Amino acid sequence: MPADTDTAPAAVTGPARRSPAPWVLMYHSVTEFTDPAEDPYGITVTPAALEAQLLWLRARGLRGVGVGELLRARAAGRGRGLVGLTFDDGYTDFLTHALPLLRRHDCTATLFVLPGRLGVDNVWDPLGPRKPLLTAEQIREVAAAGQEIGSHGLLHQDLTAAPDDVLQQELRGSRELIRELTGTLPDGFCYPYGHLDARVVEASRAAGYDYACAISPGRLTGRHALPRTHVSQADGAARLRVKRLRHQVRELRGRVLR
Numbered sequence: 001m002p003a004d005t006d007t008a009p010a011a012v013t014g015p016a017r018r019s020p021a022p023w024v025l026m027y028h029s030v031t032e033f034t035d036p037a038e039d040p041y042g043i044t045v046t047p048a049a050l051e052a053q054l055l056w057l058r059a060r061g062l063r064g065v066g067v068g069e070l071l072r073a074r075a076a077g078r079g080r081g082l083v084g085l086t087f088d089d090g091y092t093d094f095l096t097h098a099l100p101l102l103r104r105h106d107c108t109a110t111l112f113v114l115p116g117r118l119g120v121d122n123v124w125d126p127l128g129p130r131k132p133l134l135t136a137e138q139i140r141e142v143a144a145a146g147q148e149i150g151s152h153g154l155l156h157q158d159l160t161a162a163p164d165d166v167l168q169q170e171l172r173g174s175r176e177l178i179r180e181l182t183g184t185l186p187d188g189f190c191y192p193y194g195h196l197d198a199r200v201v202e203a204s205r206a207a208g209y210d211y212a213c214a215i216s217p218g219r220l221t222g223r224h225a226l227p228r229t230h231v232s233q234a235d236g237a238a239r240l241r242v243k244r245l246r247h248q249v250r251e252l253r254g255r256v257l258r
Contacts, residue, residue, distance in 0.1 A: 019074070020250070020251035020252075021221060021226060021227055021250065021251070022067075022070050022071070022074060022079065022082075022083075022084055022226070023083050023084065023229065023244065023247045024067060024070070024083070024084030024085075024086060024213065024226055024227070024228045024229065025064070025083060025084065025085055025086065025228065025229050025231050026086050026088065026213075026215065026228040026229060026230045026231060027045065027050070027085070027086065027087045027088070027098070027109075027231055028043035028044065028087065028088050028089055028091065029043055029044040029045075029089070029091045029093055029131055030044070030045055030046070030047055030050050030087075030091075030093050030094065030097040030098040030101075031044060031046070031047075031091075031093040031097055031131075032046055032047070033046065038129055039233070040125075040127040040128070041125060041127070042230075042232050042233075043088075044233065045231065045232065045233045046233065047097045047098075047101060049233050049235075050097075050098060050101055051101050051104075051105075052236070053231060053235060053240065054101060054102075054105040054107060055105070056237055056240055057083060058105055061081050062081055062082070062083050063081060063082055063083065063106065063107060064082075064083050064084070064085035064102070064105075064107035064108070064109060065082050065083070065084065065085065065107065065108050065109075066084070066085065066086075066108045066109055066110040066147065066148035067084045067086060067110045067148070067150070067188055067211060067213065067226070068110065068148050068150075068187045068188055068210070068211070069082075069108065069148065070082050070083070070084045071210070071211055071223075084110070084226075084228075085102075085107060085108070085109035085110070086109060086110045086111075086112065086150075086190065086213055086228060087109055087110070087111045087112070088112050088152060088190055089112070089113075089114065089122060089131075089133065089152060089156070090111055090112065090113035090114055090133050090134045090139065090152065091122075091131050091132065091133060091134070092131075092132045092133065092134050092138060093131070094111055094134070094142065095134065095138055095141060095142055099142065099145060099147065102147070103145075108146055108147055108148065109147055109148070110147070110148040110149075110150050110188055110213075111139075111142055111147055111148070111149055111150065112150045112151065112152035112188070112189075112190035112213070113133075113134060113139055113149060113150070113151070113152055113178070114133065114152050114153060114154060114155065114156055114174070115151070115154060115174050115177035115178055115181060116153075116154030116155045116173075116174065116177070117133055117154075117155060117156065118133065118134070118135055118136050118139075119132070119133060119134070119135040119136075120132075120133055121133060122156075124155075124156040124192075136181050139178075139181050139182065140181060140182060143181075143182045143184075148186075148187075148188065149178060149181075149182055149184075149186055150186045150187070150188035150189060150190060150213075151171075151174040151175055151178055151186050151188070151189050151190070151209075152174075152189075152190045152192060153170040153171070153174050153189075153192050154169060154170050154173055154174045154177075155170070156192045156193075157170060157192055158192060158193055158195045159171075159191060159192065159195060159196065159200045159203075160195045160196065160197045160199075160200055167199075167200065167203055168203070168207075171189065171203055171204055171207040171209075172207045172208075175189075175207060175208065175209070185208070186209070187209060187210040187211065188209060188210065188211050188212065188213065189204050189207075189209045189211075189212040189213070189224075190212065190213040191204075191212065191213070191214050194214055194215030194216070196214055196217060196220060196225060197220075198220065201217075201220055201222075201224050201225050202224075204224050205224045209224065210223075211223050211224060211226060212224040212225060212226065213226045213228055214226060214227060214228065215227065215228055215230065227250070229243050229246075229247060231243075
């Protein structure tokens, strides 16, 4: 669920090439709901809302892709018109509701999964409601459909409070389990709750991830602390326009990707 992040400065060991952070949108669950009590954390959008948001992007010459693809395209000078799409937690509704819409609008996404909680539910959300998580077979189905699978850790824990051995299991252990599931080591990591500090960011880099996604990492912003824009059910055209402008202002400030 969305949360603010720590903003302690990270140590920089060498010169960094200046490159503005890409625009990356953050989703979680895609399913029908009518009562706000069914979405106490603001992490659910209906299929109709997601489709309208994808159409909004396409009408502006933008196409949603997984973060790995986005970063590779930018490195090759082909990133213009691409926006990152991410879905946290690995809910089964990604397979049933989000994936068909992504295909319809020629988009891809990165799905951050929890290999330590396969086929159970979002027990970390005390207010509920309970949402089922993908099984191992369903994750393989998503990967076979051309979507990027990334790690969200093993159990959805606040990594800033984790001792070093637990931190390593969450980062390295989850990466190896995903390789066993899909046959491919994931390139991307996503910090549970968006919580991170300099120790956790450095650990994600050391664990072999090519990039990691945060929410609002402040001075830690970089390739292993990518900021993301939370997208909610309330985000129609006007709100998306404001969020895009806000991102463009941040780009002008020249945030560094390391």
